[in-house]
Amino acid sequence: MDNVQFAKGLEGVIAAETTICKIDGENGKLYYYGYSIEDLAELSDFEEVSYLLLYEKLPTSAQLDEFRSNLRAGRNLAPQIVEMIRSFPEKAHPMELLQSVISYLSGYVEHKIDHSPSCNCRITLHQIAQISTVIAAWERLRKGKDFVAPRDDLSHGANFLYMIRGEKPEPYEGDIMDKCLTLHAEHGFNASTFTARVVASTLSTCYCSISAAIGSLYGSLHGGANERVMDMVDEIGSKENVKPWIENALSKKQKVMGMGHRVYKVKDPRSTIMEQFLVELSEKKGDSKYYDILKEVENEFRSKMEAKGKPIHPNVDFFSGAVYRLLGIPVVLFTPLFAAARVSGWLAHILEQRKDNRLYRPKGLYKGTEPKAFDPIDKR
């Protein structure tokens, strides 16, 4: 037994075949069902991308209208859910609340667990529709403000900003928010998506699977990197301070947040798009402080690393925190927003898992003590 090989964290192990997401790390390309993230961000919106992820193809005009209308009709929260949000302990994290609410919502639905067109995952869009409402409600209520009911004449992203602010965002803001959701909607087998698939493989409900995935995304090794990028930006404070800060960080072997990616060997394509959003927002808001600092960090750190023969590039988290901050979104909502977007990808993986299901049941390798006698309590 001592020589048995295994890969810690299942690193490099293939868990399943998938047709959802292609990540081309060498060339910095990302596709959902064959469509490039650049095309989806430019030509589509989060609702259409969610349709694509659930139905494996782009909708016709009639299909999209119906899907949008169902999704928007499902945005509002039941009074009991608002009460759960209101009573949630003040210092607690909204990810714990979100995980709780999604399992609770499972109780409102009669489940049909399969891969047919009438499967609940597709019909009951609560999870996609409601996560952003739960987040916005928590944000308002904890600040002593009224809950703002969702509107059905706004895109998913614009409606989120509306519910947080209580007033309609500028069209460019709603548009950028919506595209940020598209950029985060899917990215293959990360830990939360794998969690969703493992739970779905027991034939649990899609709500219970999504709830579990939220619990996984909450972990600091998974979600939350863009929060730490903004901590870094705040610590640096000014463009002028970037050079000395980077030199100091390198000398202390301190990590530069938001740079580098396990899969992308060149610039993460989502980062390129996110940078454009940040440039646009900085211009429109007349505040380029965050962009100036981040761009200087990118250039400085990249040139230092290139000199060492270790090229490194920004990932999706590098610019996104600054985009969210310029949209007026507090840091504590960054990871919940990730869930609000990724839910569509999780549902795609749950459906794919059910198509050709096998219960995930790996083995543990026993390294413990050999059998021993039970000592009476006075002999311990």
Next chain:
Amino acid sequence: MDNVQFAKGLEGVIAAETTICKIDGENGKLYYYGYSIEDLAELSDFEEVSYLLLYEKLPTSAQLDEFRSNLRAGRNLAPQIVEMIRSFPEKAHPMELLQSVISYLSGYVEHKIDHSPSCNCRITLHQIAQISTVIAAWERLRKGKDFVAPRDDLSHGANFLYMIRGEKPEPYEGDIMDKCLTLHAEHGFNASTFTARVVASTLSTCYCSISAAIGSLYGSLHGGANERVMDMVDEIGSKENVKPWIENALSKKQKVMGMGHRVYKVKDPRSTIMEQFLVELSEKKGDSKYYDILKEVENEFRSKMEAKGKPIHPNVDFFSGAVYRLLGIPVVLFTPLFAAARVSGWLAHILEQRKDNRLYRPKGLYKGTEPKAFDPIDKR
């Protein structure tokens, strides 16, 4: 890419080393940290077994007193949790509620995520203490009865029966209930335990990890086998009907529930103990109908299968449903009770995962379409 090998459901793949649970399938033996399940069922109780699972050793008398007292002090529910239970949709399943409540409880705790002696997993025993209270509260409230607050002078199992019934159970009933929890407390890397470890590997909270595991256990491919054994018993109806029922089942290749186990090649040791409980309860209650049917199913089916050279034996689920029914527990609570017991094993695995953590991050094997152009909506 087409010839890449992988194991569906990670079958046979080792996910981690473990020192918690040794399963000797050839000899039908099960050990928690080296102590046999027979000794633990006979000489210990669920609270002490939970201590063993959390601290990796049996407690001294003083340690056990402190642990018991903390655990019992944590049994009662916050008013908001009772309200969540009361408002839960009537037709929904208590596993969805349990998953929701445990994430919600995460919000009540300041988390310390590590493997030190002061780690929250050990100090805040909410999850172990409260799951059975949530189950009992749901059972009472849905029947229009009052919530029965827990007592602190009863064992974990006896208190559960007390909270469901509103009156103290007979000592032998409380004792059997408590030992049933011990038998279900831990069993290596099943899907729910693996889920708990995957979520814990992101450094999410222990509550969020347990909540996810509950979602996994809810799936019909994981929990719920003892419910189906009782469906079978009810369908058979009498001892006399066993032979024709089995013959019919075999001819239709219909599954005989509760027989056979992936790991145990002989009788599941938990089943042997569970059978003793059923014999005792049948005698005390003067009702041996379930036992008579089950024993006849075991003998009939085993002899038929032995004749085919396929020896097969009862697993833990074979007798447990009948034990629960004789204790007055409705079928819908069988899987939640599994969670009430397994929570201690899940916590042991979460602590073990954190000791030498690596994020679970397997790969997907892309088999989808090649990149394609985004068609305008009127061209689809």
